Amino acid sequence: AGATAAAPRHETLAALREGYQHFDPRAYLQNNYLPPRADFSSEEFVVPWKLRCLAETFASGEIHGRTLIDVGSGPTIYQLLSACDHFEEIVATDYLAVNREELGRWVRGEPGTFDWSPFIQHVCKIEGRGEPWQEKERRLRDRLSRILPIDVHRPDPLGAPLRPPADALLSAFCLEAVSPDRAAFARALAHVGSLLRPGGHALLLGALGESFYLAGAARLPVVPLAEDDVRTALTGAGFALRDFRSYAMPPALRTGVDDVDGVFFAHAQK
Ligand SMILES: C[S@@+](CC[C@H](N)C(=O)[O-])C[C@H]1O[C@@H](n2cnc3c(N)ncnc32)[C@H](O)[C@@H]1O
C-alpha cells in the first residue's frame, strides 16, 4: 500500500524491524552507559542531568501508585531507579528478546551482566537519604516483576490491554528511535498512552535532532525531533504538559555512536 499522510509505507516499518534484528545490547550499553557518556563528575554532564530530572520529579510525591510501565526499556534499568521507590510493581517492556533476556539476567543477579552500580550510587546520592545503594538495587530487583514484549506501532502495544491500566508510564529514547517520521512518533505516543489510566503521569526522555545511532552491527534511523514536535505529539495524544526540560549534548559527548544534538525530559499527565 502507498504511504499516506496517516501511515508510513509498511516497508518502512519492515525496514526498521529488520534493522533491529542486528541490535547488539552489549554494544549499545558500551556506546551510551560507559565513559565518556557515563561521567558523574560534573552536574554539567548528561547522566547527572537526566537522573536529576527523574529524581526531582518523583521527589514531589505527586507520582505514585501500584504499577509503572517502562516502554522500550532496552537493556537498561537506570531510568527506573527513582521510580522504584514509588510503585509496587515495575513492568519493563521491549520489542527484542535479546533485551528482555538481558534485563532478566540483571534482575536475577546473574554474573556477567552490566554493572549499574555507578548509576545506583549516584541516584542514592542525589536523593539524599543516605540509602545504601545495595538496598536500592534490591528494591528495584524485587519490584521489576514483569518483562513483556511490546510494539509501539500497534494500537494495543502489548497485544492486549493492561488490566488494570498503569498508574504511570516512563519511556526513554524509544519512540523517536523506532518511528520513521513525526506522524509515526505521534501515533506511537497515542498507542502507549492507551496503557495509562486517566490522570496517570507520563515521563518521557529522548533524543533531539538525532537521525541515526549505532548498536554493534546495527545502524538505526531516528526521526529528528525538535522540542515543539514533542510538545505537539503529547498534546495531540491527549496529555497535559506539566514540565519540559532540555539539555544540549556537549562536544565531549558527541562520540560518533549517534548524531544526537540534545536530550529532552517531558512530564505530562493524561
Ligand atoms: C535507543 S533504545 C532505548 C533503550 C533504553 N530505554 C534507554 O534509555 O537507553 C530503543 C529501544 O526500543 C526498542 N524497540 C525497537 N522497536 C520497537 C517497537 N516497535 N516498539 C517498542 N520498542 C521497540 C529496541 O529494542 C530498543 O531496546
Ligand SMILES: O=S(=O)(c1ccc2c(c1)CN[C@@H](CF)C2)N1CCSCC1
Ligand atoms: O543522553 S545519553 O548520552 C544517551 C542515552 C541513550 C541514547 C542517546 C543518548 C542518544 N542516542 C539514543 C538512540 F536512540 C540512545 N545518556 C547516557 C548516560 S545516562 C543519560 C542518557
